[in-house]
Amino acid sequence: MLKLAIDFGTVMTKIYKLGSGIVLAEATCVSVARETGAITAFGNDAKRLWGKTGDFGDVLFPVYEGDIANEEQAAALLEYFLKKIVGRSFSVEALFCVPCGCGAAAREKYYRVAKSAGISRVCFAETPYLAALGHDVPLSESNPVFAIDIGGGKTSLATFSLEGIIAGLTMSVGGNNMDIHIIDQIAETYNLKIGALTAEKLKNTVGSLIEHDNQSMLVNGRDITSGRPRSVTVSSEDVLFPIRVYVDKIAEYAEIVLKKLPAEVSAAMCKNGIFLTGGVCNIAGLADYMAERLQMEAHLPSDAQMAIILGGGRVIGNRSLRDKICME
Ligand SMILES: Nc1ncnc2c1ncn2[C@@H]1O[C@H](COP(=O)(O)OP(=O)(O)OP(=O)(O)O)[C@@H](O)[C@H]1O
Ligand SMILES: [Mg+2]
Missing domain, CATH: 3.90.640.10 (ATPase, substrate binding domain, subdomain 4)
Structure with missing residues (x-):
């Protein structure tokens, strides 16, 4: 059976195949004919059409702020990605990277979409754990870690150890908000x-x-x-301004999470700093800005956008880690 880690991100889907590494990084979108509703293009091919379809069609993103918004389109897109990487006949076991605090109802949607795309077995892991693993930080019960994942549609902030999440939240702020604000700013200026x-x-x-x-x-x-x-x-x-206003909001929420920590956990945060992941963390100077705002060291991996999926790849290859952090 083929083992995959899948990060079905709001903006970009990343897939890791055990034994091969990252095998796919494509836009999480489809283009749809307006008259019939039929899908006309998938992934990067669809994204290239964004804003150019006139009255003929729409470019749609089936995952919204980390939650599956359109199951039918999500399943069709996932099936397209799977065919691209594993061919037509396959038996796949997949670990889905899901936002911090992803509840049973949201996981049920992932499960239905995965089944309909032809995946046989499914489990889930929350992004903060995968962020740490993507940074090559070993997880343990006694060494809590603070991770911030800033994606296209949402930001997950959490302090956690191998025992579980100590304090964390997911907020609806990401690169998409910045893009929309940039459109308004250029119109005004x-x-x-x-x-x-x-x-x-x-x-x-x-x-x-x-x-x-x-x-x-x-x-x-x-x-x-x-x-x-x-x-x-x-x-x-x-x-x-359109970028800083959202980074400031994320820093504000990070302070809220930090304030909730027991003293010994705060002490570990001083020592360990913040582990940043997500495509938005590639913005020049973001890690230093966060470090300055929160008065903590901020670590940036060599490829922030791929860190979560690399963490997922480490879990699918490690039985005991899988048993500890995955949910069914
Ligand atoms: N060099 C860069 N500088 C700034 N932002 C970037 C850069 N590269 C990618 N991004 C932005 O990162 C975001 C996508 O990041 P990522 O792939 O981590 O999000 P996602 O996983 O699809 O979304 P989410 O985690 O919110 O569901 C997009 O907003 C994209 O424009
Ligand atoms: Mg993401």
């Missing part, structure tokens, strides 16, 4: 309407929390007054 794909690219290219960072990028859009196509050069400074 330059009287230019840009699309969601352009806003995401701006965040990922010039987005920075480093003071006076002077990265810039040429962006194209539609002049709001004349309606004509127009280009402007956008700088890091232009997108600073």
Whole structure:
């Protein structure tokens, strides 16, 4: 039986195959014909159409803020990904990476989607544990860890040990909020309407929390007054506020989690610092900004967006770890 770890993220799906490593990283989206509702493209092919379908179709994201919002589209997309990596006939056992505090009802949805995509056996692991493993931090009962995963649709914050979550929460803040805010900011500053794909690219290219960072990028859009196509050069400074406002919110919630900790756990936090994961943590200067805000060391892995799935990969290959942290 093939063993996979699957991170069905709001923005990007990552799949790890035991024995091979990461075998897939694709947009979690489908394009749908407006008249018939039929799926016309999957994954990255669908995302390329985002904002370009006119009245003919829609690009939809079946996972919303870490929760499966459309089971039928989610199952079709997952089946497409599985066919891509394991071919037509397969018997698969999968570990799903789920948000911190993912309840029975949400897990039931993952279970139905997995079954309908052809997966035979399913288990679940919460992202904070996988974040630590993705950082190569060994889990133990006596050494609590604080992990923050900032994804496209949500942020999970948790202090935990191998015994369980000591304090944690999942909030509906992520890269998508920043992208939407960037669209509004560019409209206000330059009287230019840009699309969601352009806003995401701006965040990922010039987005920075480093003071006076002077990265810039040429962006194209539609002049709001004349309606004509127009280009402007956008700088890091232009997108600073739409990014910082959400990072500040995450830091505020991190403080709430830290305040709930027993003294001995706080002491361990001083020593261990914060372990950051999620694509948004790639924003230049984010780790230093968090460290400064929370007065703790902040660790960033070499590939923040892939850390959770690498953690998932470590669990599927380790029976005792699996027994300790996985839920059915
Ligand atoms: N270099 C980068 N700089 C800034 N943001 C980035 C960068 N690369 C990716 N991102 C952003 O990271 C987000 C996706 O990260 P990730 O794959 O961790 O999220 P996800 O797992 O799909 O979502 P979630 O965990 O919320 O369900 C997107 O908002 C994407 O634009
Ligand atoms: Mg994620």
